[in-house]
Amino acid sequence: MTRRERTVDVLVVGAGPAGLGAAAGLAASGVRHVEVLEREQTAGGIPRHCHHAGFGSSRPSGASGVIVGTRAVIVGDEPVSIAAAATLRTAGVEVVARVTERPPALPASLAPRHAAPLLTRTTVTALTGRGRLAGVTVRHRDGRTTTLPCDTVVFTGDWIPDHELARRGDVPLDPGTRGPAYDAAYRTHAPGVFAAGNLLHAVESAGTAAAEGRALAAPVRRPDGAQKSPTVELPPVLTDHELVVRQDGRELYRRRLLRPVRPGRPFHLPADWLGRADPHGGTVCVSAG
Missing domain, CATH: 3.50.50.60 (FAD/NAD(P)-binding domain)
Incomplete structure (x- = not known):
């Protein structure tokens, strides 16, 4: 070079x-x-x-030449997991479920109708099968265990x-x-x-x-x-409470959240409170309280 x-x-x-x-x-x-x-x-x-229904290759076997199965379980509830489900469907693969340990991000009535079934507060405990994957065993929050029959599992992660x-x-x-x-x-x-x-x-x-x-x-x-802008400190997860912005004990902004805000999802605040922040003051704290 x-x-x-x-x-x-x-x-x-x-x-x-x-x-x-x-x-x-x-x-x-x-x-x-x-x-x-x-x-x-x-x-x-x-x-x-992104010129296709899913994210990445238009067919899951496109990158490596490996042929996937016919029934898939997706582990994860990040945006990429939804895109993975779309890519699998485009390739003719049935998406059995998406599995996540996180709580629901949206009420069931607001969930996209086309999305695969989402099992929340659920942990993957084992992959079953001899010679080839036959199922994914999961444990629900109440202690129940279930095996989801499938021949493909897709692990997705946070951005x-x-x-x-x-x-x-x-x-x-x-x-x-x-x-x-x-x-x-x-x-x-x-x-x-x-x-x-x-x-x-x-x-x-x-x-x-x-x-x-x-x-x-x-x-x-x-x-x-x-x-110069002050440092901003954010909570890892915002729930259905009021969002409060404070600096040095002063309240700069308050807003009630209509739905949970979770990691991996963009969340935008209006900028009208920035003029009330002291550039030379302490850390600006965003909290749900």
Whole structure:
């Protein structure tokens, strides 16, 4: 590999919606030399892989050539598990159930009709079968055990940001999101390093990621002009209580939640309370109380 050194005004890492939005916004604002680096052969990011009913390959056997079965159990209730169910159905596989140890995120009446049966507060205890999978044994919250007949099991996980470059560059990470810690001006704790898009938070739409990228232009051009933002501390799970934002004992915002807010799901707050926060004050705490 040939190494080349050159000087740029702004280097954008990643040619997904956020990176392209940032580059376009910076160029439009008068930055003369903006360069975008992308590890793949084609720009576009995640949306390039989403031209089908599910997420990832349009058929589960597409990536490795392994033929899946006819009845599947999905372990997990993250957004990717719903996409996995859609991909399996597209391939003609019956989804027996999705299994999660978490409580229900939505009342049964609000659950999508097309979704696979969801077993909440349920733990997978064993995979059964000789030579080939024949079933998944689960334990319900009340202690009952059930074996779900199937010949395929799909394990899904929580969303993890693509933060390897940030970690290798010693950019401090947020322990909650596991992406770079940042403020309202998209500044990380590493001088001159900004972050936006799905590197920061749970999966958002391409439009949201692109908008964040475009919003970077002003603080990148004037890093010292953007107001410092206080640190924000979030609870791991929000339930059907009131959402309260406080700083140094002062209440900045209060809102009643109509439904639970859980990890792996985007949740947006209005920005009208930010003007009441003291940039030089203590940590802003978001709690359900």
